[in-house]
Amino acid sequence: MSKSLSAARGCKGMQRLVRYAATRGWEVQRTSGGHLRFSKPGCAPVFTSFTTKDRRAELNARAQLRRAEWQQRCRHDT
Numbered sequence: 001m002s003k004s005l006s007a008a009r010g011c012k013g014m015q016r017l018v019r020y021a022a023t024r025g026w027e028v029q030r031t032s033g034g035h036l037r038f039s040k041p042g043c044a045p046v047f048t049s050f051t052t053k054d055r056r057a058e059l060n061a062r063a064q065l066r067r068a069e070w071q072q073r074c075r076h077d078t
Contacts, residue, residue, distance in 0.1 A: 013058040014050060021065055043068040 014036065018028050026038045030050065038046040038061075046068055048061040 013055065017048075017058050017061055020062060024065070024069070026065065038065060040068070040072075043072045 018036070021028060021038050024040075026040045026046075029037045029039070031037050031047070034050050035047050036050055038048075046061065046064045048064070049057065
């Protein structure tokens, strides 16, 4: 199991999110408070809860990752 996937061990929704983020160059770490921290050079870090109660939490986190990447691209274009 890869290091990033081990951060989301036991939660299928978060494993999907971690795979999605890893394919786009994000690094994933588990915080001491039990959350997941997604970081990528040039982008603002994205934090999400490790335990999700519904599918919306996973989709909302994906949207946050996309927004962070979009904002980073906009900053470099100007």
